[in-house]
Amino acid sequence: MNLKILKIKAWIRDNLDQIVLSLLIVPALALIFTFQFIPAAWTIWFSFTDMALIGKKALNWSFIGFKNYLDLITDVYFWRSMNVTIQYCAVSLVLRFTIGMLAALFMTLSKVKGKIFIAAVFLLPSAIPGIMHPYVWISMLEPNYGTLNTILGSFGLPRQSWTYGAVTESLIMINTWAGYTFTMILMASAFKSIPREYYEVAEVYGASRWQKFRKVTFPLIKFPLILCLILIFKEDIDDFTYAYMFTGESPRPDFKTELLSLYAYHKAFHYYELGFGCAVGFIIAIIVFVLTLLQLKFARL
Structure with a gap:
């Protein structure tokens, strides 16, 4: 012992x-x-039950198997929400990545004075607390006295209905403004990690700018670039805040802001179909899980 x-x-x-x-x-x-x-x-x-928030099914719910998922397949509003989400994610992905990449190139390759100050300006969206983003943009997008319509009016251009007619475009614009700094930071780090000696050797062999980018830069930033694209899409697929800001407790008739996350919320807390809302949420979780597996795969390379 x-x-x-x-x-x-x-x-x-x-x-x-x-x-x-x-x-x-x-x-x-x-x-x-x-x-x-x-x-x-x-x-x-x-998600495998018919539970509701109110009524008899709130207490006396029962197991219904895959019925909620079968109902999802035939639900026209779910597919409209899926279509809105894909459009939102695809356009946001292109804009966030493009603007962030251009900002990263400017910060790493340009030799202008005051670059530190410019970098601070670029990083302002990520420095502002996320809870303030909706209030900032609501004041800018207000149809009558908002900043954007005031600027359009000063150039003699027609005012836009940012919060109704062009609401999807407004969501994408806000998301791009708030999220391009992620691409900028990640890709700037990737550019900075490339040893300067590689470019010097390429110059000795008479490589052009395009050849240096194709043979030196791109192969070394390829995996951070792919990882960046996956992370952006994964972040946007379950976006909720900005869509809720323009929508509220009940869905819009035109469904222009009904992202999957908001559709799940409305099903669970507006129509009180908690089981159905959880099924939509689980679909989102599966998509995020697959994207996470891709992220981990490329992170190891």
């Missing part, structure tokens, strides 16, 4: 660092389990 105790003490002494590190991550794991794993598990389970 004493020999076993001595062996245990010796093992603890030899592995004390690993034990301490393991204990330090226990609170984080507890928070993740409590606020992410358990809600996710309940969401998956509810």
Whole structure:
């Protein structure tokens, strides 16, 4: 018995660092389990039930198998929401990546004075708290006295109905403004990681700018670039804040702002179909999970 105790003490002494590190991550794991794993598990389970927020089904709900998912396939509003989401993500992806890439190129290749100040200006959207973004843009997009329509009016251009007629474009514009800095930071880091000696060797062999980009720059930034595209799409696929800002508690008749995340919210909390809303949420989770697998695959390369 004493020999076993001595062996245990010796093992603890030899592995004390690993034990301490393991204990330090226990609170984080507890928070993740409590606020992410358990809600996710309940969401998956509810998606196989006919649970509602009010009425008899709030208490006397029953297991219905894949009925919610079969109803999704035939639900025209789900596919309209899917179409809006794909358009929103695709256009936002192009704009966020393009603007962020141009900003990264400017910050890494240009030799203008005051580049630090310009970088600070570029980073302003990410410096402003996210909770303030809707209030800033609502004041800018207000049809009568908003900043954008005031600028259009000063050039003799017609005012736009940013919050109704062009609401999808407004969502994309806000998301691009708030998110292009992610691309800028990631790609600027990728450009900076390329050793200067590679370009010097290319210049010795008489390579043109296009050849240096094709043979040196692009191969070395290819995987960060792909990773950036996946992360942007993954971030936008479950976007909610800006769409809710223009929509509110009930869906718009034209469905122009009904992203999948907002559709799930309206199904669960406006129409009280909690089980159906959880099924939509689980579809979003599957898409995000697949994108995460792609992200991890390219992150290892």
